[in-house]
Amino acid sequence: MDKSQGRVTRDAAETAALPPVVTASGHRGLVMDEKLIFEQGVEGRCGVDLPEPPPVASRLGGLERKGPIGLPGLSEPQVIRHFTRLSQKNFAIDAGLYPLGSCTMKHNPRLNEKMARLPGFADVHPLQPASTVQGALAVMDELSRWLTTLTGMPAVALSPGAGAHGEYCGMVAIRAAIEARGEAATRKRVLVPESAHGTNPATAAAIGFDVDPIPAEAGGRVDVAALKAKLGPDVAAIMLTNPNTCGLFEAEIVEIARLVREAGGYFYCDGANFNAIAGRVRPADLGIDAMHINLHKTFSTPHGGGGPGSGPVVFSARLAEFVPVPYLVRDGEGLSLVEHKADAPQSLGRLKGFHGQMGMFVRALTYMLSHGADGIRQASNDAVLNANYVMARLQDVMTPSFAGPCMHECLFDDRFLKDTGVTTLDFAKAMIDEGYHPMTMYFPLVVHGAMLIEPTESETKESLDLFVDTMRALVERAKAGEVAYFRAAPRLTPRRRLDETRAARAPVLRWKKPVSALPQAAE
Amino acid sequence: MRYLPHTEDDRRAMLAAIGAPSVDALFRDVPPSARLDGPIAGLSTTMGELEVDRHMSALAARSRAAGSMASFIGAGAYRHHVPSSVDHLIQRGEFLTSYTPYQPEVSQGTLQYLFEFQTQVAMITGMEVANASMYDGATATVEAVVMANRATRRGKAILSGGLHPHYRAVIETQAHFGGFTAVSAPPSPVGGEDLATMIDAETSCVVVQNPSVFGQLVDLAPLAKACQARGALLIAVVTEVVSLGAVTSPGEMGADIVACEGQSIGNALNFGGPHVGLFATREKYVRQMPGRLTGETVDADGRRGWVLTLSTREQHIRREKATSNICTNSGLCALAFTIHMSLLGETGFRRLAALNHAAAVRLAEKLDGVRGARLLNQSFFNEFTLKLPVPAAGVVDALAERGVLAGVPGSRLWPERPDLADLLIVAATETNTEAEMDRFATLLEEVL
Numbered sequence: 029m030d031k032s033q034g035r036v037t038r039d040a041a042e043t044a045a046l047p048p049v050v051t052a053s054g055h056r057g058l059v060m061d062e063k064l065i066f067e068q069g070v071e072g073r074c075g076v077d078l079p080e081p082p083p084v085a086s087r088l089g090g091l092e093r094k095g096p097i098g099l100p101g102l103s104e105p106q107v108i109r110h111f112t113r114l115s116q117k118n119f120a121i122d123a124g125l126y127p128l129g130s131c132t133m134k135h136n137p138r139l140n141e142k143m144a145r146l147p148g149f150a151d152v153h154p155l156q157p158a159s160t161v162q163g164a165l166a167v168m169d170e171l172s173r174w175l176t177t178l179t180g181m182p183a184v185a186l187s188p189g190a191g192a193h194g195e196y197c198g199m200v201a202i203r204a205a206i207e208a209r210g211e212a213a214t215r216k217r218v219l220v221p222e223s224a225h226g227t228n229p230a231t232a233a234a235i236g237f238d239v240d241p242i243p244a245e246a247g248g249r250v251d252v253a254a255l256k257a258k259l260g261p262d263v264a265a266i267m268l269t270n271p272n273t274c275g276l277f278e279a280e281i282v283e284i285a286r287l288v289r290e291a292g293g294y295f296y297c298d299g300a301n302f303n304a305i306a307g308r309v310r311p312a313d314l315g316i317d318a319m320h321i322n323l324h325k326t327f328s329t330p331h332g333g334g335g336p337g338s339g340p341v342v343f344s345a346r347l348a349e350f351v352p353v354p355y356l357v358r359d360g361e362g363l364s365l366v367e368h369k370a371d372a373p374q375s376l377g378r379l380k381g382f383h384g385q386m387g388m389f390v391r392a393l394t395y396m397l398s399h400g401a402d403g404i405r406q407a408s409n410d411a412v413l414n415a416n417y418v419m420a421r422l423q424d425v426m427t428p429s430f431a432g433p434c435m436h437e438c439l440f441d442d443r444f445l446k447d448t449g450v451t452t453l454d455f456a457k458a459m460i461d462e463g464y465h466p467m468t469m470y471f472p473l474v475v476h477g478a479m480l481i482e483p484t485e486s487e488t489k490e491s492l493d494l495f496v497d498t499m500r501a502l503v504e505r506a507k508a509g510e511v512a513y514f515r516a517a518p519r520l521t522p523r524r525r526l527d528e529t530r531a532a533r534a535p536v537l538r539w540k541k542p543v544s545a546l547p548q549a550a551e
Numbered sequence: 552m553r554y555l556p557h558t559e560d561d562r563r564a565m566l567a568a569i570g571a572p573s574v575d576a577l578f579r580d581v582p583p584s585a586r587l588d589g590p591i592a593g594l595s596t597t598m599g600e601l602e603v604d605r606h607m608s609a610l611a612a613r614s615r616a617a618g619s620m621a622s623f624i625g626a627g628a629y630r631h632h633v634p635s636s637v638d639h640l641i642q643r644g645e646f647l648t649s650y651t652p653y654q655p656e657v658s659q660g661t662l663q664y665l666f667e668f669q670t671q672v673a674m675i676t677g678m679e680v681a682n683a684s685m686y687d688g689a690t691a692t693v694e695a696v697v698m699a700n701r702a703t704r705r706g707k708a709i710l711s712g713g714l715h716p717h718y719r720a721v722i723e724t725q726a727h728f729g730g731f732t733a734v735s736a737p738p739s740p741v742g743g744e745d746l747a748t749m750i751d752a753e754t755s756c757v758v759v760q761n762p763s764v765f766g767q768l769v770d771l772a773p774l775a776k777a778c779q780a781r782g783a784l785l786i787a788v789v790t791e792v793v794s795l796g797a798v799t800s801p802g803e804m805g806a807d808i809v810a811c812e813g814q815s816i817g818n819a820l821n822f823g824g825p826h827v828g829l830f831a832t833r834e835k836y837v838r839q840m841p842g843r844l845t846g847e848t849v850d851a852d853g854r855r856g857w858v859l860t861l862s863t864r865e866q867h868i869r870r871e872k873a874t875s876n877i878c879t880n881s882g883l884c885a886l887a888f889t890i891h892m893s894l895l896g897e898t899g900f901r902r903l904a905a906l907n908h909a910a911a912v913r914l915a916e917k918l919d920g921v922r923g924a925r926l927l928n929q930s931f932f933n934e935f936t937l938k939l940p941v942p943a944a945g946v947v948d949a950l951a952e953r954g955v956l957a958g959v960p961g962s963r964l965w966p967e968r969p970d971l972a973d974l975l976i977v978a979a980t981e982t983n984t985e986a987e988m989d990r991f992a993t994l995l996e997e998v999l
Contacts, residue, residue, distance in 0.1 A: 227866050416569045
């Protein structure tokens with residue numbers, strides 16, 4: 029046997045005859061099967077070394093905890109290995125193209141992470157005296173300046189914790205303005221396009237508004253005639269995403285803004301898709317009254333498996349006085365925060381425990397400074413270029429829902445899969461075996477079997493070419509009748525398709541200590 | 552620009568494939584009045600790493616990090632030692648740069664740690680189920696109130712005077728605009744308020760923070776009974792989760808919903824955010840819960856795995872009928888919590904709590920009686936309130952100049968209540984040394 033490295037030591041015919049690999053350990057090469065921490069813990073083991081507490085007389089007032097909590101004991105190396113193994117079961121931007129439409133999964137620069145960890149930002153208590161936190165406040169001030177300049181809007185609220193929280197902030201400001209006009213009882217209807225993110229109607233409803241859907245016209249944009257017909261003295265606002273969730277710029281947006289304003293309503297813009305137009309279009313020039321900006325989309329703060337996000341809201345002059353507390357002010361002694369509604373009677377009040385997502389402010393400002401105004405404009409150009417390139421190279425084999433040009437994402441529906449037996453879901457799962465995270469699927473709801481692809485500006489042309497070639501190969505496969513291939517996908521992942529019905533029918537939402545000594549079911 | 556890969560040749564080739572003469576042509580749907588010809592004026596241009604690092608580091612240097620002083624500030628955010636491995640693990644790109652786990656086959660890592668997080672949260676709060684996190688403690692609390700309104704079909708929340716005033720303010724905002732009532736008991740530094748008699752047929756919930764913002768510990772069991780007798784839910788709020796390693800859990804005291812600020816475990820102060828809200832309740836309310844839930848299931852081969860579940864409660868399915876509008880939550884902060892809690896385990900968590908309590912007891916002994924300063928609390932965990940002979944804000948400023956963050960003055964939290972201006976809320980954690988405490992006491996003596 030030739031033992032030198034890199035040589036084939038078995039002949040191909042011999043290995044071809046082997047059955048599929050079933051390992052004794054449950055691991056599969058670099059993919060480790062990993063139990064829950066609760067199944068690994070041993071009583072008395074601990075991953076930290078803490079000193080013996082000094083003897084003191086308890087002041088807990090007789091409320092001492094009795095009985096065990098049930099937390100497992102693990103050593104530090106066990107914990108490191110556990111979470112490292114878990115991380116290896118995740119797809120990530122760092123690993124590959126993540127074309128999740130309306131989510132803007134762009135590169136997350138590591139400089140941002142380094143800056144966010146500077147002690148002057150990370151190790152500062154939110155209630156330290158203002159004189160000791162001038163640097164942190166300066167970040168908020170600089171970020172505010174970038175956001176108001178990029179949007180052309182005069183005021184900004186930094187405290188919302190994510191996009192939906194920003195929507196809430198903006199819509200509450202609108203409600204406050206309507207109250208101030210004495211029309212709270214009558215202006216209660218909010219117009220929301222059918223293509224809107226689910227957070228839009230959920231937000232409007234949480235504030236007591238009545239949600240009234242507006243249809244799209246055949247081209248994928250708001251039907252202005254239908255909108256006109258719905259306007260009236262009871263309309264509080266329109267909530268519109270622009271560019272919209274079909275990946276299109278609302279070409280009539282200035283007219284829409286004028287109509288809504290003339291009817292006495294306000295224009296809330298969902299800024300989730302700002303990455304298409306940042307540095308190219310200022311929302312103020314479109315007639316918008318309030319818009320949230322997802323720092324975790326447009327300005328590259330990491331999504332972190334679902335957060336934390338940050339959703340600052342910019343306001344027009346009509347709404348500026350209603351901004352939530354806290355907000356920044358500058359006086360002779362420097363920057364400080366107005367923290368209480370008592371000191372700001374027009375403010376809509378407080379929305380969050382402290383001042384907002386400071387860690388995200390630092391990352392977003394670092395991104396902005398790195399790019400500069402020129403780089404931000406170039407990023408938007410490239411994001412739009414990449415989406416149009418993908419659309420152009422797929423439109424002959426897949427079915428774009430609407431004519432282009434698109435903005436930073438392109439929308440396909442499932443007409444190209446007609447009569448193949450393959451669904452959008454099947455197609456998405458087959459992409460996983462190809463090494464791609466699927467695009468956003470079944471959203472927006474206005475087209476059948478939607479596939480919303482957002483490549484972002486981070487991708488090279490070579491990366492997009494491979495993606496497009498892969499998609500074309502999959503389409504060919506689907507059209508060749510390989511329906512079983514798609515229904516079985518994915519097959520190369522740590523887990524194959526998961527039974528969501530079973531999960532919802534009898535929910536198991538936490539680990540519980542097994543009640544008997546019976547061996548557990550094999551995993 | 553280092554993050555943008557295209558060369559001019561790439562762009563030309565791509566435009567040719569698209570059949571567009573220029574990138575500007577792709578923006579033809581933008582109304583002419585709103586088109587900008589070039590970069591927006593008044594902002595800087597592209598900078599290299601070194602220049603950005605220099606700029607940001609200079610800003611950071613203008614803040615005084617709590618760790619560079621002796622810090623005794625709490626009131627909703629606490630400075631603890633976070634083991635080094637926590638920050639290393641959460642910076643793995645597979646965690647840091649992944650999205651919400653909507654595609655479970657390529658998100659088992661996130662889903663499994665969320666399942667572990669939910670279990671840890673349920674265990675320490677003494678509840679049956681927990682969700683996959685909220686933005687922070689204050690927003691978790693307001694979600695708890697909204698859930699109680701929904702579950703009881705009532706619309707009046709009673710808020711304890713020991714509730715953090717920022718939390719109260721967040722609830723009042725939502726009450727005003729969301730159409731329910733929030734009635735607050737006056738601030739009560741040492742407890743003793745009678746919330747039970749405030750409960751009426753309209754009351755959906757009673758919200759009590761334990762330990763209170765003043766640090767006072769209370770037994771919630773009698774109030775839980777009163778709530779139960781009148782069909783209201785008891786919402787327990789915990790802003791210092793380390794306390795749960797030493798104090799009887801809210802679940803054992805009879806709480807129906809527990810809302811916590813989880814920052815203390817795994818997360819830095821971050822000037823107030825990002826933090827992580829914990830939300831736990833009883834199994835019977837699971838379909839009323841806000842936010843994401845991870846559930847166990849099996850895959851096509853019958854192997855155990857995890858998925859997001861019960862999403863018919865959520866905005867992306869239910870839209871205006873959703874239980875909450877929350878979408879993005881605090882995933883990575885929840886991961887930091889999970890890792891830190893895994894390192895601590897039963898032994899470490901309990902010892903950490905004991906160390907915090909001991910530190911506070913010793914500090915209280917040192918400060919109580921210093922030139923008329925008086926400890927108000929009968930019982931407390933790692934935070935307590937001193938009544939000073941002078942307004943506390945001046946004392947805090949004077950001590951900050953001498954390198955001690957003495958706590959939070961009453962005027963910072965209740966500017967509308969001059970009678971509370973002489974209160975100083977002081978916290979001690981395992982990070983405070985004996986020498987720091989002595990220095991605090993000495994300086995307090997000097998400035999009073």
